[in-house]
Amino acid sequence: MKDILDKAKQWLSSTFDAETQKEINELIKNNSNDLADRFYKDMEFGTGGMRGVMGAGTNRINKYTLGRATQGLSNYLIENVKKTQLSVVIAYDCRHNSKKFAKVVADVLSANNIKVYLFEDLRATPELSFAVRYLKCDAGIVLTASHNPPEYNGYKVYWADGGQIVPPHDNGIINKVNALDFSEINFKANENLIEVIGKNVDDAFIQASVKNGSLSNTIDRKNLKIVFTSLHGTSIVSVPDTLGKAGYTDVHIVEEQRVPNGDFPTVKSPNPEEPEALEMATNLANKIGADIVIGTDPDCDRLGVAVRDLEGNMKLMNGNQTMVVMTDFLLRKWKEEGKINGKQFVGSTIVSTELVNDVAASYGVDTKVGLTGFKWIAKMVRDFPELDFIGGGEESFGYMVGDFVRDKDAVTATLLACEVAAYAKQNGSSFYQELLNIYVKNSFYKEHLISITKKGMDGAAEIQQMLSDMRNNPLTIIDGEKVESLCDYEASTKKNLITGKVTKIDLPKSNVLIYQTESGTRIAARPSGTEPKIKFYFSVNSSLNNTNNAETVEAELDSKIQRIIKEMNLN
Known part of the structure; x- marks a missing residue:
């Protein structure tokens, strides 16, 4: 707890504005349990970018965590994209503070001599992806937390191809961000480099x-x-x-x-x-x-x-x-x-x-x-x-x-x-x-998803333990079917649990496990990249000889999924 308190007290320095200092002071003074969750880790990029609850702290979405991410992105662009004038397009959604955060991000980019195209008002994320290539930008940013609850906001970064950042750029940007102190963020906007856009791109x-x-x-x-x-x-x-x-x-x-x-x-x-x-x-x-x-x-x-x-x-x-x-x-x-x-x-x-x-x-x-x-x-x-x-x-x-x-x-x-x-x-x-x-x-495929929420530091540890147990003590029977294979995307291996043969998976590492039975039943487990959840995906299938039998076959597949859920003690 002392490390968390020391980390929080750093946010009482002159680097941070009076409003932020007041918020942190109140948490320290009241010995709030919320303090640990705000400072036990830094906000990080996941499968959907950076997303979290708004508020002061390193594990929150705020002016400084967004500013640090944008300063790191600016440093990476300047170092890796050799152009006279770099450019980035920014969009934002309907969430609280999205418009304000978008301007903060625009300010930091422009302060680093990067041209900014800023949408005049809220726009859909796919339009941002489109605009990156349409405007020939080097990157794009959208301020959004997708379908998360109202207290969330987030930040997604796109590369020049209009897709979200992937290796090597994601790790390169993260390394730049992690190397920064909050005092190194340049918030002094160059308004001449910020251009407001709208209807032309919409059309x-x-x-x-x-x-x-x-x-x-x-x-x-x-x-x-x-x-x-x-x-x-x-x-x-x-x-x-x-x-x-x-x-x-x-x-x-x-x-x-x-x-x-x-x-x-x-x-x-x-x-x-x-x-x-x-x-x-x-x-x-x-x-x-x-x-x-x-x-x-x-x-x-x-x-x-x-x-x-x-x-x-x-x-x-x-x-x-x-x-x-x-x-x-x-x-x-x-x-x-x-x-x-x-x-x-x-x-x-x-x-x-x-x-x-x-x-x-x-x-x-x-x-x-x-x-x-x-x-x-x-x-x-x-x-x-x-x-x-x-x-x-x-x-x-x-x-x-x-x-x-x-x-x-x-x-x-x-x-x-x-x-x-x-x-x-x-x-x-x-x-x-x-x-x-x-x-x-083909076949009647029936899928089902269960998301289990585990909030905070303890929740994150619990999620990791659940995955560790599934990895180290693999299921061998699922609803009476022999498990044929276990794909471990973190280890990049596919193991045949019947023969013991191990083959390599040629994809980037990810904390995902997928079991498959001889009959094609699949169970996948992974932590959410954007929410404090562990997700279980179930897929079962059966032949369908006539559309008139669809209701019966679907009911049978639903029952099968429920049996598996009960078998795994997930209900």
Whole structure:
């Protein structure tokens, strides 16, 4: 505790403003338990950048942790990108302090003689990714905490290719940041180097979204009834315009959730993965007889999709299901246009459904699988310039259409989901029916995610212990099935637990474990890169010979998952 107190007292120096000193003084004076959590570690980059609770302290998002990150980025750019005039574009979302933090970041960059393009108001994260390449910038930054609770904010860094930073740049920037003292941050802005941007980039982004997200000129878009909710986030700026420009006229917005608001007052969590978050939208859909519901998270990179099932009830798709259907339709489009020639690929991640691999293979297209996080899919695009990237996604409700955006993009993916629904409707089918057809053709895959929250220093240690136990005392039987392999991405090994054979995994190291049985049942475990959680991913599958049997097979697979959860004492 003495080390934490000493670290906290450093924030009482003249390096920090009076407001920050007062906040820290109060915590010390009151002997607050919160002090340890604020100072036991430094805020660090994870799979989604730097994200945390706002407040004073090294383990909080504030002017100084953001300033230090930006000073480190500035130093890295100056040292590694040899240009007369470096440039960075900055966007921010609807969260509390996002606009203020964006200006702090702009000030530090400009103080280091770096040209800054600063969006005039909140914008979607995928537009930031697009803007990096559109404006020919050397990097991009977005201030967002995605779907985290209201007390969070965050900071994501993008490289010149429009993708989030990956090796070697991520470690290079982190090393620069860690080498800095807070007193070395240059906050003295050069306002002449800060240019406010808006409509011109918006128009180019929406035009590109319509071009990439459209499936066919023959789709009857006026006959699809859509309910859309921005969940108080940034997507209200771009999604309605994109749908309108594509030709969708029957769009109904959830008015109670239209206005951006960092408190997210109508939902427990602004996360479209949660059925509760889309409840107002699905209620509206039932009232007006809509075909499809789409909701996006605060920074508009994830989307939740609900569609009518065979009985006409609204059913929330999970990220794997949406990803599979959209990938299938993109592949179908490419095939119809005669563009598949063996030089294409789709992208996925190690915790996403393997069904997408089967779907792509049925079209003669390769699936490249990377670590969790869209930065790895963006890296695939960069690593294989000789190949065409068709699309890619991950289980966490994210999708990327083509490579004009190098991150998950709920703007273009929203349009694509509506294209699928409209095309299916005019051909006597539906979005859900198309999913069932894919199951019949391949197998019925059912996935489930459990997230267990473990907050603070003790929680972090508990998460590490859970993973250590799974690593050192591996499961050998899962629901009566013999475990065939254990992939340990931290050790970069795949071990056959039946034969003992060990092979190397050629991916960057990551604290992820994946068990697979002889029958194809999979369990993955990993700590969240952005929240104090450990995540368990379950995947089971079975054959489906007829769509009429879908409900029975799904119930059997659901029961199987619940048995596994009970077996692992996770319920």
